[in-house]
Amino acid sequence: MLRVSGFMGAAVAAGIKYKDRLDLGLIVSRRPAALAGVFTTNEVKAAPVLAGIERLRTGRPHARALVVNSGNANACTGAAGLADVRETAGIVAGSLNVAAEDVLMCSTGVIGVPLPMDRIRRAVPGLVAALAGEGLEDVARAILTTDTVKKTALRRIDVGGPEPVTLAGMVKGAGMIGPRMGPPQATLLAFVLSDALVAPAWWQGALERSVADSFNRVVVDGDTSTNDTVLALANGSAGNAEIDEGRAGEACESALRDLLRDLALQLVKDGEGVTKCVRLLVRGARDFHEADSIARTVAGSPLVKTAFFGEDPNWGRILAAAGRAGFPLDQDAISVAVGGADIVRGGRGLGPQAEALAKKAMERAEFTVTLDLGLGDAEAGILTCDLSSDYVRINASYRT
Amino acid sequence: MLRVSGFMGAAVAAGIKYKDRLDLGLIVSRRPAALAGVFTTNEVKAAPVLAGIERLRTGRPHARALVVNSGNANACTGAAGLADVRETAGIVAGSLNVAAEDVLMCSTGVIGVPLPMDRIRRAVPGLVAALAGEGLEDVARAILTTDTVKKTALRRIDVGGPEPVTLAGMVKGAGMIGPRMGPPQATLLAFVLSDALVAPAWWQGALERSVADSFNRVVVDGDTSTNDTVLALANGSAGNAEIDEGRAGEACESALRDLLRDLALQLVKDGEGVTKCVRLLVRGARDFHEADSIARTVAGSPLVKTAFFGEDPNWGRILAAAGRAGFPLDQDAISVAVGGADIVRGGRGLGPQAEALAKKAMERAEFTVTLDLGLGDAEAGILTCDLSSDYVRINASYRT
Numbered sequence: 001m002l003r004v005s006g007f008m009g010a011a012v013a014a015g016i017k018y019k020d021r022l023d024l025g026l027i028v029s030r031r032p033a034a035l036a037g038v039f040t041t042n043e044v045k046a047a048p049v050l051a052g053i054e055r056l057r058t059g060r061p062h063a064r065a066l067v068v069n070s071g072n073a074n075a076c077t078g079a080a081g082l083a084d085v086r087e088t089a090g091i092v093a094g095s096l097n098v099a100a101e102d103v104l105m106c107s108t109g110v111i112g113v114p115l116p117m118d119r120i121r122r123a124v125p126g127l128v129a130a131l132a133g134e135g136l137e138d139v140a141r142a143i144l145t146t147d148t149v150k151k152t153a154l155r156r157i158d159v160g161g162p163e164p165v166t167l168a169g170m171v172k173g174a175g176m177i178g179p180r181m182g183p184p185q186a187t188l189l190a191f192v193l194s195d196a197l198v199a200p201a202w203w204q205g206a207l208e209r210s211v212a213d214s215f216n217r218v219v220v221d222g223d224t225s226t227n228d229t230v231l232a233l234a235n236g237s238a239g240n241a242e243i244d245e246g247r248a249g250e251a252c253e254s255a256l257r258d259l260l261r262d263l264a265l266q267l268v269k270d271g272e273g274v275t276k277c278v279r280l281l282v283r284g285a286r287d288f289h290e291a292d293s294i295a296r297t298v299a300g301s302p303l304v305k306t307a308f309f310g311e312d313p314n315w316g317r318i319l320a321a322a323g324r325a326g327f328p329l330d331q332d333a334i335s336v337a338v339g340g341a342d343i344v345r346g347g348r349g350l351g352p353q354a355e356a357l358a359k360k361a362m363e364r365a366e367f368t369v370t371l372d373l374g375l376g377d378a379e380a381g382i383l384t385c386d387l388s389s390d391y392v393r394i395n396a397s398y399r400t
Numbered sequence: 401m402l403r404v405s406g407f408m409g410a411a412v413a414a415g416i417k418y419k420d421r422l423d424l425g426l427i428v429s430r431r432p433a434a435l436a437g438v439f440t441t442n443e444v445k446a447a448p449v450l451a452g453i454e455r456l457r458t459g460r461p462h463a464r465a466l467v468v469n470s471g472n473a474n475a476c477t478g479a480a481g482l483a484d485v486r487e488t489a490g491i492v493a494g495s496l497n498v499a500a501e502d503v504l505m506c507s508t509g510v511i512g513v514p515l516p517m518d519r520i521r522r523a524v525p526g527l528v529a530a531l532a533g534e535g536l537e538d539v540a541r542a543i544l545t546t547d548t549v550k551k552t553a554l555r556r557i558d559v560g561g562p563e564p565v566t567l568a569g570m571v572k573g574a575g576m577i578g579p580r581m582g583p584p585q586a587t588l589l590a591f592v593l594s595d596a597l598v599a600p601a602w603w604q605g606a607l608e609r610s611v612a613d614s615f616n617r618v619v620v621d622g623d624t625s626t627n628d629t630v631l632a633l634a635n636g637s638a639g640n641a642e643i644d645e646g647r648a649g650e651a652c653e654s655a656l657r658d659l660l661r662d663l664a665l666q667l668v669k670d671g672e673g674v675t676k677c678v679r680l681l682v683r684g685a686r687d688f689h690e691a692d693s694i695a696r697t698v699a700g701s702p703l704v705k706t707a708f709f710g711e712d713p714n715w716g717r718i719l720a721a722a723g724r725a726g727f728p729l730d731q732d733a734i735s736v737a738v739g740g741a742d743i744v745r746g747g748r749g750l751g752p753q754a755e756a757l758a759k760k761a762m763e764r765a766e767f768t769v770t771l772d773l774g775l776g777d778a779e780a781g782i783l784t785c786d787l788s789s790d791y792v793r794i795n796a797s798y799r800t
């Protein structure tokens with residue numbers, strides 16, 4: 001059960017896009033909570049993302065509530081879309097008797113359709129009335145779109161206070177997943193709630209570093225959303241000494257990174273049409289940028305992804321994708337292993353027996369692919385997946 | 401019928417991968433023909449590509465024959481792969497009584513498997529014996545892999561000689577199509593044959609410029625092959641004055657570009673699983689590089705491509721893809737039209753009626769998509785296609 005002291009949650013079916021489905025959620029902290037956030041770096045940003053970036057820029061370090069809807073991204077909706085974000089925040093703030101700027105909004109769903117404000121206005125009173133400590137699980141359900149399962153994670157860590165502090169996380173996202181989130185600038189939505197007392201600037205830095213090492217290292221389809229957002233609230237209910245840089249900070253950041261990686265793995269496994277979750281490691285590169293770029297190109301290759309779906313250790317496609325990433329390679333220095341089985345050494349295939357072992361590994365739902373460029377010592381890992389016929393079915397019919 | 405004076409062709413079923421399927425072709429010019437070529441810029445290059453690049457670097461301006469196999473790419477095959485290219489060229493040259501360096505080889509098919517040289521050796525005598533003026537059509541068949549139709553084109557132009565000169569072209573390629581071919585450095589294989597007398601340096605330049613404006617502006621799946629190659633032979637049989645820069649050159653280059661664009665269109669229409677051929681135009685960019693990069697990002701987006709397949713004018717996906725291409729955009733300046741119907745203006749959707757018109761256009765096998773960034777005067781067009789469930793089926797089972 002997802003519970004964090006000092007936080008309440010609730011969700012209702014507001015009928016934003018579908019009938020009888022939870023689609024409007026609210027998280028409220030009983031006291032001001034340190035706010036940290038990262039947002040999509042896509043040049044096309046949804047109204048709630050624009051509003052969120054602006055809110056973080058004000059430097060006001062605390063917030064009280066997050067309101068979130070699914071079914072509608074409120075993206076490409078112009079000034080009216082921004083006004084809708086402000087109105088929703090205002091209504092929620094009024095009901096909660098908190099300042100409007102302390103309510104943040106997130107949206108996910110179809111692009112280019114105005115938010116049905118009449119339904120949201122009607123739903124807010126019921127939403128606020130339903131707030132409860134055990135309501136956070138409902139929020140984790142309300143944010144889902146093409147996701148098939150609710151994705152949450154919980155960590156408890158000792159930071160020297162009277163009791164362990166809690167980090168709770170929830171995430172949604174199945175398609176349009178190739179997040180590149182930046183400091184105040186990821187349709188991945190993820191929320192982290194903690195009862196820890198934290199120094200706000202440290203909390204923002206810890207979130208940015210942890211996202212860089214988790215969600216930003218995930219490629220489902222490689223399309224970066226207009227709405228990706230991670231928000232983290234820490235309300236200090238645990239009674240610990242304020243966490244800042246130092247040992248407690250390291251322990252807490254380590255737990256935060258671990259929590260986000262757990263959510264990232266759940267995200268990929270529930271990616272649209274995903275049947276294979278692949279840990280791709282590019283090593284032997286000259287520097288991180290080269291390793292990272294090549295890993296992203298391989299993870300985004302339709303031919304590599306369909307070979308994963310077909311459980312085919314078709315290493316020629318892996319090499320071909322690496323070769324078009326824009327970096328000079330020595331094709332005779334390249335090695336490839338799948339599920340620990342070496343299948344290419346010195347740019348040459350090791351034959352059918354080696355590939356049979358690799359194929360065996362690919363029959364599992366999770367496996368590793370290691371591409372060694374043989375050029376240097378740098379490496380980069382990406383968590384990715386296959387491209388299945390179900391991905392095409394889901395996305396050819398999403399709006400209809 | 402694909403005929404060019406002074407050229408003969410033949411193809412046989414050598415059993416390179418499949419039984420009873422034409423898979424080894426030969427084109428021979430009765431006299432030395434000016435040779436021009438462009439090759440893949442992928443860092444991982446097949447043995448015949450490495451050999452072809454080396455051959456063009458020698459500066460020897462004429463060649464006599466092209467031997468080409470399907471079913472095996474002879475890529476990632478190391479020194480042995482290069483030796484196989486040389487041996488095949490040598491055997492063919494011996495049978496034709498021409499110099500070995502005047503026989504070029506191209507390959508397409510699976511990566512990482514040695515060429516079955518015993519079958520090629522056995523097949524060459526029959527191949528040479530079958531050479532005939534009407535045999536070029538068989539070569540166009542022999543080079544196909546997952547292609548479903550033979551793709552050829554023919555142009556005749558008056559360059560002031562006693563008779564018009566002929567430009568004939570053939571191409572294969574269905575998947576791994578995102579060619580970026582460069583001067584002597586595309587698995588697209590295309591061959592151009594002409595009876596024109598040409599200045600070799602001009603011929604190479606005309607080929608490079610024409611490829612840049614045709615095949616290099618095509619995106620099927622965006623994966624760039626290890627084997628892409630365009631070779632052009634012009635043997636002077638037409639008895640015209642040598643074509644170089646000037647009016648005849650302009651006329652000939654214009655016809656060459658038109659021929660390659662015709663082949664490029666056939667290529668996209670026969671792309672793996674393709675049901676929609678889309679002419680994507682990005683305009684209103686600040687410069688060509690920006691327009692081109694954004695067009696390639698949109699054309700490569702899995703979400704945009706599946707929306708094409710679903711006949712869904714889901715312009716939010718187009719804007720989201722444009723926004724992650726790495727260029728600063730003004731989202732409120734963007735307009736989108738599909739099949740001539742405006743659906744987005746000033747970054748805002750124009751509603752269901754406009755989209756209904758767009759959807760109508762998308763029900764056709766070919767339509768246009770225009771994305772206007774509203775920032776400047778530069779533009780770039782890309783010929784692309786949808787991502788269908790058949791693409792996934794074809795590529796999840798290609799090797800098995």
